[in-house]
Amino acid sequence: MRRSRIFLLLGVVILIPTILFFLLDQEPNAKTQDTDFAVVNELHDLIAKESVYDVTSEKLVEGALRGMAKAIDDPYSTYYSQQEAALHKQTLASERIGIGIELSESEGKFIVISPVKTSPADKAGIRPLDEIIQINDTRLEGKTLSDVMQLMQGKEGEVVELVVFRPNLERHVKISVKRAKLKNNTVQSEVIKVEDTAIGYLTVTLFGEETGAEWQRELNKVFEQDVKALIIDVRDNPGGYLHSVAQMISTFERQEKIFAYMQKSDGKTEPLKTKYVEEFSPYIEKLKNIPVAVIQNEGSASASEVFAGALQDWQRATIIGVTSFGKGTVQQNWELKNGGELKLSTNKWLTPTQRWIHHVGIEPDIEVKQHPLYGIGTKLLKGRFETGDFSEEIAYTQNVLAELGYAIVRKDGFFDMETAQAVSNFRKRVDLQDGRHMDEQFFAKVTEQLQAYKASQINDTQLQMALSFVMHQLQM
Numbered sequence: 001m002r003r004s005r006i007f008l009l010l011g012v013v014i015l016i017p018t019i020l021f022f023l024l025d026q027e028p029n030a031k032t033q034d035t036d037f038a039v040v041n042e043l044h045d046l047i048a049k050e051s052v053y054d055v056t057s058e059k060l061v062e063g064a065l066r067g068m069a070k071a072i073d074d075p076y077s078t079y080y081s082q083q084e085a086a087l088h089k090q091t092l093a094s095e096r097i098g099i100g101i102e103l104s105e106s107e108g109k110f111i112v113i114s115p116v117k118t119s120p121a122d123k124a125g126i127r128p129l130d131e132i133i134q135i136n137d138t139r140l141e142g143k144t145l146s147d148v149m150q151l152m153q154g155k156e157g158e159v160v161e162l163v164v165f166r167p168n169l170e171r172h173v174k175i176s177v178k179r180a181k182l183k184n185n186t187v188q189s190e191v192i193k194v195e196d197t198a199i200g201y202l203t204v205t206l207f208g209e210e211t212g213a214e215w216q217r218e219l220n221k222v223f224e225q226d227v228k229a230l231i232i233d234v235r236d237n238p239g240g241y242l243h244s245v246a247q248m249i250s251t252f253e254r255q256e257k258i259f260a261y262m263q264k265s266d267g268k269t270e271p272l273k274t275k276y277v278e279e280f281s282p283y284i285e286k287l288k289n290i291p292v293a294v295i296q297n298e299g300s301a302s303a304s305e306v307f308a309g310a311l312q313d314w315q316r317a318t319i320i321g322v323t324s325f326g327k328g329t330v331q332q333n334w335e336l337k338n339g340g341e342l343k344l345s346t347n348k349w350l351t352p353t354q355r356w357i358h359h360v361g362i363e364p365d366i367e368v369k370q371h372p373l374y375g376i377g378t379k380l381l382k383g384r385f386e387t388g389d390f391s392e393e394i395a396y397t398q399n400v401l402a403e404l405g406y407a408i409v410r411k412d413g414f415f416d417m418e419t420a421q422a423v424s425n426f427r428k429r430v431d432l433q434d435g436r437h438m439d440e441q442f443f444a445k446v447t448e449q450l451q452a453y454k455a456s457q458i459n460d461t462q463l464q465m466a467l468s469f470v471m472h473q474l475q476m
Contacts, residue, residue, distance in 0.1 A: 040064060044057070044060050044061075047060060062081060065079045065342075066079050069342065069343075069344075072344075076327075076345050077342075077344045078343050079341070079343075080340050080341040080342075081339075082338065082339030083150050083153075084340075085335075085339065085340055085341040087149055087153065090153075095181050095183055095184065096182050097154070097155065097179050098152060098179060099121045099124075099126075099160060099177045099180075100115055100119020100120055100121045100122065100182050101113075101115050101116065101119070101121045102115075102116070103132070103145070103148065103149075104377065104378065105144075106380060108141070108142075109131050109380060110131065110132045110145070111129060111132075111378065111380045112130040112131075112164075113378060115127070115128075116182065119182060120177045120178055121177055124176065125175060126162070127166065128378075129167055129380055129444070130165070130166055131164060131165040131167070131380050132148070132162060132163075133164060133165055134161075134163035135148070135152065135161070135162060136161050138151055155179065156179055156181060157178060157179065157180075158178070158179050159177065159178050159179075160176070160178075161174065167443075167444065168440075168441075168444055170440065186205050186206045186207070186208045186210070186211045187214035187215050187217075188203045189201065189202045189203075189221050189222050190222075191227060192231075192457070194471055195471070197228050197229075198226055198227045199230070199471075200219075200222030200225075200229070200231065201222075201231045201233065201463075202215070202222065202230065202231070202232050202233065203233040204232065204234050204248075204304070204307075205236075206239075207237070207240025207244040207245055207303040208241065209241065210244075211241070211248070212243070212244045212246075213247075215244075215248045216251070216279075216280075219251070219283055223282075223283075223286055228470075229290050229292070229293075229471075229473065229474060230293075230470075231292075231293050231294075231295065231463070231466045231467070231470065232294045232295070232317070233295045234295070234296050235296060235297040235300060236299035237299070237300050237301070237303075237304035238299070239302030239305075240302075240303045242272075242306070244303070245306050246259070246272070249274055249307060249310050249311070250275050250276065250277065250280055251280045251283040251284060252274075252283075252288070252316055253276075253284065254276055254281070254284050255274075255276065256273045256274055256275065257314070258352050259272055259273065259306070259310035259352060260309070260310060260351065261349065261352075261354060262348075263347060263350055263356075264346075264347055265346075265347075291318075291469075291470040291474060292316065293317060293318050293466040293470055294308050294311060294317050294318070294319050295321050295463060295466050296308055296320075296321045296322070296362065297370065297462070298322055298325060298361075300321075301324065301325035301326075302325075305324050305326075305327060305328075305357060305361070305362050306351075308324065308362050309351035309352070309355070309362050312362065312365070313351050313352040313353045318365045318469060319362060320366045320368055320466045321368055321370075321462050322364060322367060322368070322369060322370075323364065324361040324362040325361060326357055326360050326361035327357075328348055328350075328356050328357045329345045329347070329349075329358060330346060330347035330348065330349055331343045331344060331345050332346045332347075366465060366469065368462045370460070370461055370462055371403070372403050373403045373450065373459075374460075376396075376399060376400060376450065378447060378450065378451065379396055381396065381397070381443035381446070381447075382440060383439075384439045385438040385439075386415060386420075386436070386437045387415050387416070387417065387436065390414050391413055392413060393413075393443070394413045394414070394415050395411060395412060395413030397423075397438060398411040398422075400449075401446070404449060404450075406425060407421070407422060423436055423438060423442070426442075426445070427445075432445060
């Protein structure tokens, strides 16, 4: 019998919203008759026999499977090929095989945001802003981000040959990287001192296989430092496994307590409850006596909304930030005979007070918008531009400089005198050669300043509000 699984995830590599739970040994309740598919078989045979184009039967079947999933007209129901299904599973696994880079796509170019620290990519010398041109013998023109991620996949110990363009050297570099096991750490913690008061700050990036265990480990770390309040950051958390949500939320409550409902198409609801585990007892005692804030944004979806919605309905935490994504449906996954998977919307989920947040989201208790610079992504900028020029590179730079405090009004990509003066001021500030032009050295410094701004917690308005809030709570 084929296995089925249920998900609660807003996928981002994978860039399609979904919601994850796990069920086993269930079959879809769909009756099919041979006559229903007679015309499908007829079309398949006609194309295979008569088409002037060389197309395999496997490719036709893949197209039919994608078409059937797409016909539902539900963005959360989809078909994964065998390769896509394997990649999807790896994003949630506690370990994966890879080289360890964070990659982005910009106008058809694949840019390294950063290598994972101590990863094979880091050790091999891959650097931020490297543009990946070729993987092994495959050029990347016309490829999608999913294609590139699949090309990165392979067996542990195998060598991947990369050709990258390095902007600061203005030349191509060939780098050999050996695939290895990489740990998917989904919870990070630190202690922030505010006026000699220790505040625990935990970031949950995904609800993966081991997130519950990681949550306990990081809680231990911050509690050892006698924190007086806790801030939980689920910004841009796309979701994940429900069992990990259940483990985390159970550290807040000793008694069985409803943290969500599953609702079937007939309207019947099933409560989902916390489970008391003796080893959670120390966390429960500490968490019930300290202020707790959750930071979310418009990228917080699915499982992260279950978590935030439960704490909000229980009035156990204050939600800070902006309204979350709004993903209130549940998808079940079935493994198919060809190695692929079908993901299909089968249920709704509701908060403890039975709110359905689909297309609505979890509204924050305290609304705080993030600084605009956090919404500007890193781009690989090339070329030389002067007064009178017009380009997308100029428009991007004008927006960054304006948000960094330089006197620029025009942001449409036209290089006017006001822009030239701002460029001159910036060049002086970052110790570049005097000038009123943009070049690749200038662009590299702009990127450096943008990344430095985002890296500073002082500029994070949502985090600063959370710190101010918990400090106010402690002083009451």
